[in-house]
Amino acid sequence: MRLRALLETDALGLRLMGGEEELDRTVRGVMTTDLRDPSRYLSGGELVLTGLAWRHSPEDSEPFVRLLASSGVVGLAAGEAELGSVPADLVEACERHRLPLFSVSEAVAFATITEHVVRQVSGERAGDLAAVVDRHRRLMTSGPAGGGPEVVLDLLTSDLDLHAWVLSPVGRQVAGSDAPLSAGVGPALAAEHLAASRTGRRSPHRVMLDGTPYSLFPIRTADRNAAALAGTAASRDVRESVLSDWLLAVEADAGDWPAARLDLLQGVTQLIAVERERRDAARTVRRRLAQEVLELVQAGAPPTEIAARLRVAAPVLLPGLGAAPHWQVVVARIEWDGGAVESGPAAQALLEEILVDPTIPADSLATSAEPADRIAVAYSGEEAIALVPLPAVAADLPEEGASPGLHAETLLTAVQAPLSGGLADDGRLTLGVSAPVHSAEGLRGALEEARHARRVAAARPGRVAAAGHHELASHVLLLPFVPDDVRRAFTARLLDPLRDYDRKHRAELIPTLEAFLESDGSWTRCATRLHLHVNTLRYRVGRIEQLTGRDLSRLEDKLDFFLALRMS
Template identity: 30%
Template sequence: MFTIRSLLDNPDLGLRLLVEGRAGALDERVVWVHNTELTDPSSYLGERELVLTNGMWLAQAGAEEFVGNVVGAGAAGIVFGLREQLPRTPRAVIDACATAQLPLVEIAVGVPFTAVTRAAAGHYAAMRQSGLLGMVRRGDALATALSHGAGASGVLEVLRRDYDVPLVVVDRAGRLLAAAGADTTVEQRRAVAERLGDHPPPLEIDFGDGRVASVFLVGAIGDLDAALLCLRPLRELGDGERAALEQAARFLSLEVAKQQAVHAIELRFASELLDMILSGPQRSGEVPGRLRAFGVDPGGSLAVVALAFMGAGAPTLPGLAEAVMEFFLAENSPAAVAGGTGDVVAVVPWRRPDSDLRDLAARLAHAVDGQFPGHRTVVGIGGSVENSAGLKQPLVRSRDACQVLRRRGGTPVATFAELGTHRLLLGLQDADTLRDFADVVLGPLREHDAQRGSELVRTVQAFLEHGGQWAATAEALFVHVNTLRNRLAKVTELTGRDVARTEDRVDLYLALEAAEFYG
């Protein structure tokens, strides 16, 4: 960096320091040098420029006025050039600079200002050359790291050799791709992912905990796919640090593009596995090979679970399949994980009792919830089979159970069998359709109850809960059997459905279940 001290350290200039100025002023950056004899050069001076003057202005202005104008322009300091007519720097100039805490340097009569200008030019040329050489060297190191498979972590390692800055790389799904000297929470990475969707993207992100991160965008295949974050504000980064971070972001684009391509292939590979399983005998011969590609033994016992976010129609978010993969990696278990528009399915080796699948599913739901704050995860358990030949049934069951859980709420984990056949069928229907069905069947009874204070809906429910037994139902309702018969006769009159007929009982039962199912 070009500073007043760097000029003082140049023996060819023979400079003499007269006023040091405020603390650290000699080591602050100097932008350039400016030669002037104007009494007020402020209109032409740039901030952090070094003023070169012979004091010709002393005939028209006092030292305090000139120095005040120089300070007002934000100059870095003054170099006072001696001449035969003025062999010493005037005391008034020295005192004015001391009062203003502005550095003052004296240059001998025999040394022209051009020598200072050449020194400044040489210094900047050396800085540019050093910067270019550093960029080339760093570029070679970054290319080597990527070619050796070091990935995003290798890129950050190269950066940290030159600059001690805290760094993280986060993609648009909020996943942590690499970190060096910095820690971020799940919520902070989610905030980064959301801000990457801004137009234009931010230059800085305030995490709200006193930390502000500078953002260097990482594009891949024409899109903005990640960000290199330096957990320092931009104003605290030097030019060299910014240039290095921008260079690293360009190299990270190559790594992110490669990861995306590999990830897309893996997801397509896994999705094809589900198609093979569901196709039955036509493609069953391809299933074992595809499972082996994921490290799953097709000849051993296998289990299937399906995962999604709570809420009918809630889409899967970017990174959901990856979160499931990370869970099974942490479990030291191979898994074939496939993501779709509505759920994520995992096929895993399973040599334990099916009862233990519930614990696995609960831990999976908890782990994914931690990755997606504000979302609740449900897991449908399809059960296990002896080998890959029987995967179709548990796959269908797991996805159907997952769909029911998404609509119904309540427990986040359930097996196909636990849901019950009629509840499973209800869960697979459109909510509005079922509400309409319940309203058509139960509406007349609800209206009668509201107007007359009767209990026809409760009576039907109690009758069905007691298996159609008249005496048991009457006892539960604390009414006479004849009263019960009169009530159910009224139900038949209002709904056209007779509890003595099986199909009519089914209608009434499903209507009550649908009303409870969707509130």
């Protein structure tokens, strides 16, 4: 389509500010950006939409327009929402570089212009994909249950015989056009994509896995990091978003594709980006709940006040649960050499992707409710903090049907390979996982425990490291800098199952444990001391081991129990 055609569509709210003689230029695509230097993402022929967040002074207009012109951009459309009107210095710069300039009414969303351009370009260059885009647009705008990435990928397969998948940064399949990818392929593709993005290679990235060619297209939400990225170097732009962007993997070698087909696939990624933004918006309530709970915990609020907040959070995260869940805390931190990149929001987005339940079928994620997305993530400074609900279980039989919760080793295995490429040689991701707690009283200890576990992980080598609560054993608790909350959480985790069992069954497991340790593990001396038959003692000790997951024949576990009893 030509630029002139945009002015003839009243619904787009465009007003020509300059460059009338250049309106016969052909538009091949559209890009929304507020980066000072978006040239690395431009291939020529684009209409660029900008909210002007990059403009801090009149002197910023000239270099911005010069970069667009040198990249082959055919036109610039500036929104009026940020400054109220298009500044004169931008008009003058566009005139100098013969770049057509439009103003966009505050009442018109950039997404409306994007969808219109993509649809029109598709219609003129490839009628088959135009039908895909148009059908998907209608589905996306028909309501929360009206579509999603799955729909447009199904249409790509049926109409164009292209098999494609939307993947998270760790390779989790968000959506797929047909059969799921084979085990390990998703993480491998994510790793290749992240590594290529860090080196600045132009997309699509072409890779070969097990004899099958794939082309990888980034799915970027243009406005997500615009405010944070304005005025920063291009290399920082990548580090700010690379670990949280989705990608579109197409089973084909795009190396011999015509420019028209590449443009149209880029348009599909823009439509999927709209869906990503909608899903992010659906997480707003969960993020706010997590932030409120985090602020209460950090402020030392009474447990009753925290418990009230948790009661509000439970039905949002686990609808229809009917019982108060247990909670687990996960802390993540992304650190870059030099410390110049704000990583809190990126860590929040990444932790949300990591903790989405991979066991939920991908096709159930087409609605904004996202049943697999059961976590609430806030961030404080450079840390992202996740509040993860776990269904409550019978306290007297935790070994039967109990939710095992999250394990640091499992998280590390899932994310280490794909994320290492995105971290390259100047970034680190560290994760800390707390033990499950069943009440508001234990939440502060769980938070400190997760933070301390993350610090333990940070002391280890590797670009990605994780540590869990089970690694905060007795030798760690003896260190003087360990917070009291971590010690209390350790004690509660080890002894609370025994106390609860004693309270319900009068089994006297705690006195039995104390006597067994004081008898140096001697069955005969302990049984004599407690006036029990040795078989009865063996049953009680076996019950202690069963409830706690410990082995009283091991010196390390004996020491942990000894310190827990002394600190209780």
